[in-house]
Amino acid sequence: MTDAAPGPTQPTEGRAGPDVQVEAAFTCRGLTLGYGDHVVVRDLDLEFPEKRITAIIGPSGCGKSTLVRTLNRMNDFIPSFTKAGTCLYRGVELYDPSLDPVLLRRQVGMVFQKPNPFPKTILQNVTWGPMINGYTGDLRELAVESLQKAALWGEVAARLDQPALSLSGGQQQRLCIARTLAMQPDVILMDEPCSSLDPVSTSRIEELMDSLRERYTIVIVTHNMQQAARISDLTAFLEGGDLVEFGDTDQIFTRPLYKRTEDYVTGRFG
Amino acid sequence: MTSLGLGDNAHLFQANLEQRRRRSARFRRACSAFTWLGVGTLFVLLGQILYQGAAWLGWDFLTSFASRFPSRAGIFAALVGTLWLIVTTAAISIPVGVAAAIYLEEYAPRTRLTRFLELNISNLAGVPSIVYGLLGLAVFVRWLSLERSVISGALTMSVLILPVIVTAAREALRAVPPSLRDAALGVGATRWQCTWHHVIPQALPGILTGVILAISRVFGETAPLLVIGLPIFVSRTPSGLGDSFTVLPLQIYNWTQRPNHEFQNLAAAGIIVLLVVLLLTNLVAVVLRQRTETES
Numbered sequence: 343m344t345d346a347a348p349g350p351t352q353p354t355e356g357r358a359g360p361d362v363q364v365e366a367a368f369t370c371r372g373l374t375l376g377y378g379d380h381v382v383v384r385d386l387d388l389e390f391p392e393k394r395i396t397a398i399i400g401p402s403g404c405g406k407s408t409l410v411r412t413l414n415r416m417n418d419f420i421p422s423f424t425k426a427g428t429c430l431y432r433g434v435e436l437y438d439p440s441l442d443p444v445l446l447r448r449q450v451g452m453v454f455q456k457p458n459p460f461p462k463t464i465l466q467n468v469t470w471g472p473m474i475n476g477y478t479g480d481l482r483e484l485a486v487e488s489l490q491k492a493a494l495w496g497e498v499a500a501r502l503d504q505p506a507l508s509l510s511g512g513q514q515q516r517l518c519i520a521r522t523l524a525m526q527p528d529v530i531l532m533d534e535p536c537s538s539l540d541p542v543s544t545s546r547i548e549e550l551m552d553s554l555r556e557r558y559t560i561v562i563v564t565h566n567m568q569q570a571a572r573i574s575d576l577t578a579f580l581e582g583g584d585l586v587e588f589g590d591t592d593q594i595f596t597r598p599l600y601k602r603t604e605d606y607v608t609g610r611f612g
Numbered sequence: 613m614t615s616l617g618l619g620d621n622a623h624l625f626q627a628n629l630e631q632r633r634r635r636s637a638r639f640r641r642a643c644s645a646f647t648w649l650g651v652g653t654l655f656v657l658l659g660q661i662l663y664q665g666a667a668w669l670g671w672d673f674l675t676s677f678a679s680r681f682p683s684r685a686g687i688f689a690a691l692v693g694t695l696w697l698i699v700t701t702a703a704i705s706i707p708v709g710v711a712a713a714i715y716l717e718e719y720a721p722r723t724r725l726t727r728f729l730e731l732n733i734s735n736l737a738g739v740p741s742i743v744y745g746l747l748g749l750a751v752f753v754r755w756l757s758l759e760r761s762v763i764s765g766a767l768t769m770s771v772l773i774l775p776v777i778v779t780a781a782r783e784a785l786r787a788v789p790p791s792l793r794d795a796a797l798g799v800g801a802t803r804w805q806c807t808w809h810h811v812i813p814q815a816l817p818g819i820l821t822g823v824i825l826a827i828s829r830v831f832g833e834t835a836p837l838l839v840i841g842l843p844i845f846v847s848r849t850p851s852g853l854g855d856s857f858t859v860l861p862l863q864i865y866n867w868t869q870r871p872n873h874e875f876q877n878l879a880a881a882g883i884i885v886l887l888v889v890l891l892l893t894n895l896v897a898v899v900l901r902q903r904t905e906t907e908s
């Protein structure tokens with residue numbers, strides 16, 4: 343992307359771009375999001391690079407979920423949702439009428455805050471998405487492969503036909519990740535995927551994300567500073583509807599450019 | 613009283629346990645008394661009816677047509693007519709009601725028009741059933757010239773119970789957690805796939821409960837069918853939707869109007885038949901609902 347040079351009206355804060363030079367999966371320009379008259383995210387300029395883990399951090403209610411749910415158009419189902427500015431996915435405007443959101447969500451998968459497996463069997467959870475999207479290969483093979491990638495196979499191999507809701511919370515969340523991987527997505531959006539899990543399950547999911555790092559573009563919202571520092575390549579810090587700072591995770595956590603960022607990542611805020 | 617080591621501020625709490633416990637017990641006794649009052653009244657009524665009608669029950673009673681002579685009168689036409697009415701009404705009202713609920717819950721934009729519609733639907737559930745009878749008479753019997761037939765009765769009954777079905781089905785759909793919709797839409801499902809594969813199965817037990825309640829109402833409704841002008845003496849069972857018919861509550865009502873004491877007993881026997889049919893239908897529905905519940 344060549345239009346990274348800030349114009350004269352750019353705010354003074356918030357545009358210390360990361361060092362890495364890779365293609366962007368998403369490019370947001372002047373993106374403003376809200377509900378009705380209530381603006382949640384203001385004039386956001388941000389790129390999510392390909393095959394990297396980008397963490398979004400910030401206090402509750404700053405619009406992190408609103409932002410990631412925009413990236414696969416899950417906000418379409420909220421009537422009051424409003425959007426201005428542009429957000430490109432591989433160069434295509436997300437809200438272009440020619441782009442089918444169903445197709446977009448096939449390629450930009452999502453893992454939610456609370457594990458939400460379908461009330462079906464473990465196997466059906468993984469195969470349902472590919473099935474309804476007309477997958478022509480062997481569904482069972484695909485499911486096994488996805489469960490292996492999600493580091494769940496060993497635990498469920500013998501009980502594929504049992505209800506998914508009989509799994510523990512951590513296992514359910516890995517099942518949801520397997521379900522997303524089975525769609526062979528480009529991007530995986532994760533909205534606080536560990537916030538309802540115990541520390542052991544959390545570290546298993548972090549290991550899993552580490553193993554997915556090379557192959558997928560991952561955007562993760564997290565409240566856990568250590569988690570962002572451990573697993574992400576880049577970090578974006580949102581506060582009060584603004585992107586305060588965006589850069590390499592190392593830099594954000596060790597040499598933040600702004601006092602607001604430093605206060606937040608060191609836990610001195612409010 | 614033994615001290616549980618409540619700490620230094622224990623004296624700030626006036627536990628008053630004795631009185632609270634007494635109140636608790638009194639409340640429990642009151643609730644159970646009212647329960648038994650209701651159930652007891654029901655049993656007295658049932659006992660009375662059984663006592664009156666049991667002797668008149670029999671194969672002949674079930675398989676004979678109406679007659680001027682109590683000893684020869686039976687309930688066959690009304691029984692078959694009720695079954696025709698129930699099946700036809702269910703076939704009309706369930707698809708229409710559930711589809712309307714799905715539209716309102718899943719698709720309809722929140723405009724003033726849909727809110728007006730919603731308000732009307734809940735109000736319609738409270739309209740006296742005789743009004744639906746007048747509507748059925750004017751629209752189905754006269755205007756559409758469907759005569760006093762099974763289809764007229766079923767359409768009238770459908771209009772009567774649609775608000776109940778729509779309201780119950782909407783509640784059931786609304787109770788489906790949004791996270792389930794997120795899950796389905798998030799793997800690239802269309803709205804239809806999400807609704808058909810996940811939302812409806814999840815809501816099915818609730819929808820069925822509403823359907824059971826609504827259909828039970830059809831068994832007992834008399835007023836609208838009286839207004840439509842269904843005949844009491846029918847010497848044939850219907851063989852199609854366009855045929856004339858009568859129903860159990862009408863037959864029972866007719867018998868209770870007779871001065872002859874024996875007809876009162878026939879009415880009691882008819883009530884027993886009505887209750888048994890109602891019970892059997894509900895049993896089927898409950899089993900169906902349990903099956904859908906354990907499946908998911």
Ligand SMILES: Nc1ncnc2c1ncn2[C@@H]1O[C@H](COP(=O)(O)OP(=O)(O)O)[C@@H](O)[C@H]1O
Binds near residue numbers: 382404406407
């Ligand atoms: N469906 C909605 N309708 C209206 N307002 C919403 C909706 N969802 C979120 N909001 C509001 O938008 C703001 C940002 O919410 P969210 O994106 O969920 O924040 P975060 O994920 O950072 O905690 C909050 O003030 C919240 O109240």
Ligand SMILES: [Mg+2]
Binds near residue numbers: 408
């Ligand atoms: Mg959130």
